[in-house]
Amino acid sequence: MARFCLSSHFLTALCAGLIFASSVGASSLAVYGGNQAKYVFLFVGDGLGMPQRAAATEYLKDSGLERRLVMESMPVHGVTTTQAADRFITGSAAAGTAMATGVKTNIGCIGVDANLRSVTTLAEKAKREGIKVGIISSVSIDHATPAAFYAHQPSRSMYHEIDHELAESEIDFFGGGGFKDPEGIKSKAPLGDAVEAAKTNGFTVVDSRRGIMGLKKGSGKVIAVNPRLPDGKAMPYDMDRDTNDVSLSEFTGKAVELLDGEQGFFIMVEGGKIDWACHANDAAAAIKDTLAFDDAVSVAVDFAKEHPDDTLVVVTGDHECGGLALGFSGTKYATSYSLMNNQTKSHQAFLDDIFATYLKKKGRFKGAMKLVETHFGLSTDAEGSLKLKPYEVDELKRAYKSSLKGETLKPGMADYMLYGSYDPFTMQLTHMLNRKAGLGWTTYSHTGVPVLTSAFGTGATLFSGYYDNTDIAKKISHIMNL
Amino acid sequence: MARFCLSSHFLTALCAGLIFASSVGASSLAVYGGNQAKYVFLFVGDGLGMPQRAAATEYLKDSGLERRLVMESMPVHGVTTTQAADRFITGSAAAGTAMATGVKTNIGCIGVDANLRSVTTLAEKAKREGIKVGIISSVSIDHATPAAFYAHQPSRSMYHEIDHELAESEIDFFGGGGFKDPEGIKSKAPLGDAVEAAKTNGFTVVDSRRGIMGLKKGSGKVIAVNPRLPDGKAMPYDMDRDTNDVSLSEFTGKAVELLDGEQGFFIMVEGGKIDWACHANDAAAAIKDTLAFDDAVSVAVDFAKEHPDDTLVVVTGDHECGGLALGFSGTKYATSYSLMNNQTKSHQAFLDDIFATYLKKKGRFKGAMKLVETHFGLSTDAEGSLKLKPYEVDELKRAYKSSLKGETLKPGMADYMLYGSYDPFTMQLTHMLNRKAGLGWTTYSHTGVPVLTSAFGTGATLFSGYYDNTDIAKKISHIMNL
Numbered sequence: 001m002a003r004f005c006l007s008s009h010f011l012t013a014l015c016a017g018l019i020f021a022s023s024v025g026a027s028s029l030a031v032y033g034g035n036q037a038k039y040v041f042l043f044v045g046d047g048l049g050m051p052q053r054a055a056a057t058e059y060l061k062d063s064g065l066e067r068r069l070v071m072e073s074m075p076v077h078g079v080t081t082t083q084a085a086d087r088f089i090t091g092s093a094a095a096g097t098a099m100a101t102g103v104k105t106n107i108g109c110i111g112v113d114a115n116l117r118s119v120t121t122l123a124e125k126a127k128r129e130g131i132k133v134g135i136i137s138s139v140s141i142d143h144a145t146p147a148a149f150y151a152h153q154p155s156r157s158m159y160h161e162i163d164h165e166l167a168e169s170e171i172d173f174f175g176g177g178g179f180k181d182p183e184g185i186k187s188k189a190p191l192g193d194a195v196e197a198a199k200t201n202g203f204t205v206v207d208s209r210r211g212i213m214g215l216k217k218g219s220g221k222v223i224a225v226n227p228r229l230p231d232g233k234a235m236p237y238d239m240d241r242d243t244n245d246v247s248l249s250e251f252t253g254k255a256v257e258l259l260d261g262e263q264g265f266f267i268m269v270e271g272g273k274i275d276w277a278c279h280a281n282d283a284a285a286a287i288k289d290t291l292a293f294d295d296a297v298s299v300a301v302d303f304a305k306e307h308p309d310d311t312l313v314v315v316t317g318d319h320e321c322g323g324l325a326l327g328f329s330g331t332k333y334a335t336s337y338s339l340m341n342n343q344t345k346s347h348q349a350f351l352d353d354i355f356a357t358y359l360k361k362k363g364r365f366k367g368a369m370k371l372v373e374t375h376f377g378l379s380t381d382a383e384g385s386l387k388l389k390p391y392e393v394d395e396l397k398r399a400y401k402s403s404l405k406g407e408t409l410k411p412g413m414a415d416y417m418l419y420g421s422y423d424p425f426t427m428q429l430t431h432m433l434n435r436k437a438g439l440g441w442t443t444y445s446h447t448g449v450p451v452l453t454s455a456f457g458t459g460a461t462l463f464s465g466y467y468d469n470t471d472i473a474k475k476i477s478h479i480m481n482l
Numbered sequence: 483m484a485r486f487c488l489s490s491h492f493l494t495a496l497c498a499g500l501i502f503a504s505s506v507g508a509s510s511l512a513v514y515g516g517n518q519a520k521y522v523f524l525f526v527g528d529g530l531g532m533p534q535r536a537a538a539t540e541y542l543k544d545s546g547l548e549r550r551l552v553m554e555s556m557p558v559h560g561v562t563t564t565q566a567a568d569r570f571i572t573g574s575a576a577a578g579t580a581m582a583t584g585v586k587t588n589i590g591c592i593g594v595d596a597n598l599r600s601v602t603t604l605a606e607k608a609k610r611e612g613i614k615v616g617i618i619s620s621v622s623i624d625h626a627t628p629a630a631f632y633a634h635q636p637s638r639s640m641y642h643e644i645d646h647e648l649a650e651s652e653i654d655f656f657g658g659g660g661f662k663d664p665e666g667i668k669s670k671a672p673l674g675d676a677v678e679a680a681k682t683n684g685f686t687v688v689d690s691r692r693g694i695m696g697l698k699k700g701s702g703k704v705i706a707v708n709p710r711l712p713d714g715k716a717m718p719y720d721m722d723r724d725t726n727d728v729s730l731s732e733f734t735g736k737a738v739e740l741l742d743g744e745q746g747f748f749i750m751v752e753g754g755k756i757d758w759a760c761h762a763n764d765a766a767a768a769i770k771d772t773l774a775f776d777d778a779v780s781v782a783v784d785f786a787k788e789h790p791d792d793t794l795v796v797v798t799g800d801h802e803c804g805g806l807a808l809g810f811s812g813t814k815y816a817t818s819y820s821l822m823n824n825q826t827k828s829h830q831a832f833l834d835d836i837f838a839t840y841l842k843k844k845g846r847f848k849g850a851m852k853l854v855e856t857h858f859g860l861s862t863d864a865e866g867s868l869k870l871k872p873y874e875v876d877e878l879k880r881a882y883k884s885s886l887k888g889e890t891l892k893p894g895m896a897d898y899m900l901y902g903s904y905d906p907f908t909m910q911l912t913h914m915l916n917r918k919a920g921l922g923w924t925t926y927s928h929t930g931v932p933v934l935t936s937a938f939g940t941g942a943t944l945f946s947g948y949y950d951n952t953d954i955a956k957k958i959s960h961i962m963n964l
Binding site (some may be wrong): 050051054058061062072073074075076077078079087088089091107320323324326327328329330332333334335340368391411414416417420438440441442443444445446447448449450452454465466 | 532533540543544555556557558559560569571572573589590606619683747802805806807808809810812814815816817838873893896898899902922923924925926927928929930931934936946947948
């Protein structure tokens, strides 16, 4: 549990900050008369809207776990709008660029404005001032959110070019997932092996748990990659993490250990797989990844408590994902989020490690139902709400047939609303368990509802109020005097 | 547009207030050293979660309307949890009691704690201090939210008993909807005509627009009832309002006019039909009622600007309703909320005034589709996304057949998830228009996501942070020195 000790400095900053927060518009930042922050953490939960935070909170309560989310315990909370320059519902590239640079841009753009002009990021400004910088993500380190802090490309899918920008950067610490296209297989004009280029540019590349946990201060620039990258060069969902993996909080702790010093630091940590779980409407995986993200926040808050006069911790989301609602028509006013403890693996691990093999053998539906019982707790013989009703078995049969067919569903097709472009049987299972728990989803995409931003420490009060995601960069920039 | 002029008093209160807001727990209220507020407004949007507010905001933008919600323009915003003592997803009675008394209670309870012991409300405390009190609601004035401020009953459905508590109260102004059971038709032990009892107790009862708008200071205790009460003794949805009706902002303005004076006032205004619209998954009606609610907030903010040293305006919701999401699977990342301008009437008025008659005649589907075109803009000949695809016509046919059957659907029945307990054809229409606009719903009930609370004026900073709905009563009580 986080406890908050308020220094008198903090209180002064608090008042000065709130005077700003009470006026409207970022121009009033000049009114802020509080301390500068030497150590700044920006946590971005990808797909982390208020529903995701609240579902995790209620899941903990319903499971009888004595834990309150650290981000929910913070003293200051604001509401952050997320729209892109060219679309109401944003994406991670435009939202990441907004938070990294303070500039609104179009969907898909990385570190460039809506006219594709390169814009300087917080990380780059920090480096110019001699401040250490760490970039961590649970998805590939060249994915839209982390890339928005160090790369400048008209399209987020230019992974190879982004990989080379990473390699050529002066960022001190990269941690989490791997590279999506280091060799330029998908590039029209390959630039050579980006990993080799990174090494040439002074980076040490480590990809074992032992190697990562053994890193010491003075290691120089580091690229620390989790040993297992099961899907899309991302770290596993936290509910699938094993003893060889490095958790998001361990990556965060290691970054703090390596970057801590008189020169200060800026560390961005992305909980990237919250979004992936929500795209797939997998509430159990989304909740567990939100908890893992909160564990990483806890590392930062612990550091802030040791450095109370000059540390700022900001936690936000880039957008909501999935249209998650904490209520479902079939269950009306009832909820039981602890039912999700019956799910043993994420939808992805269930599909990759268990169901794909069975499907390949074209196994019978009856056998598939055994897997369902083992990995989701659902069966016709189960007790209480885990018991499958005849119409639910029919729904699973229909989905199973669709999985056997193996076609990829697209918007406009009748079954797209049921399963999105995911494996139908797996999707039906997560939907079914989620609904029994009392959770509903409306989409496989992002949504436009504003997100919550929470803050703790020096300058935290600047994050009170109702503001845009571009203001996050402006506020941090101001507090760091960049 | 609201503009904010900050007095130096306000800034002092702001700082003092934020020091509280930054510590955790209501016990720190004692730290608040700002002004007392003499004039306090509490606006409760029933069913008003963050999605409802954001949908209204984006609807305005998408419709090219130059207006920002006044509540969104306020300087302070907090996150408010809503759970009842005995259930995660709350109801209006438990939530209303929490906000009116500071005490958590069970679902359905009005002004009593979880052991059914009567608890004193803010309104009652204010009266004891000689402060004027006004209670306004767009639904019946004995509905759960308003009742929680003046009545004490184990069940919200004891309307007759609640009506008599209203009649016997010393509240100065009641405005909005009517009485649900003044004569005790549904009561086992009728207490006589509550309206007559109110008159005997000194209330003037007015139910014409002319009568209400003509009320002058010194009229004594008033019960002002909108002339038209089309459903459940509630005011019409704002999109169905006509020139004989009194709007929610007019009721608010009248309360201010009558109650303004040296003794101060506490005015509670409920936007009750936002909730009803969301139960019915009618986004157009929900958005228009949210705008009407915001108009009422604007009246309060204007008053606060004239009395900047001692006025507090708080805007909150009692819970989210419908699981509204600003994105839908079928439309993916696209939204077009202005499509809802094609809906001419609320679902209720369409059903009551138009469709019920047609249905009674057992008219042909083809004729029903003419009504659809006129009142929702949807047809097979329409342009763009209003054009109905063959599968959508099939969905409407299915719903029309179900409407013809006339059975009331219940949870557990296959079609309940499609239509809830509403008229199937009308529900299919609002769902269809909402989805084309890029809005999804997950339930016909409330949900458990926290709501936003916004505040302006004296003591506003106390409403920053992350707190429970019971804290709203505690904060207001403190600021009013009750």
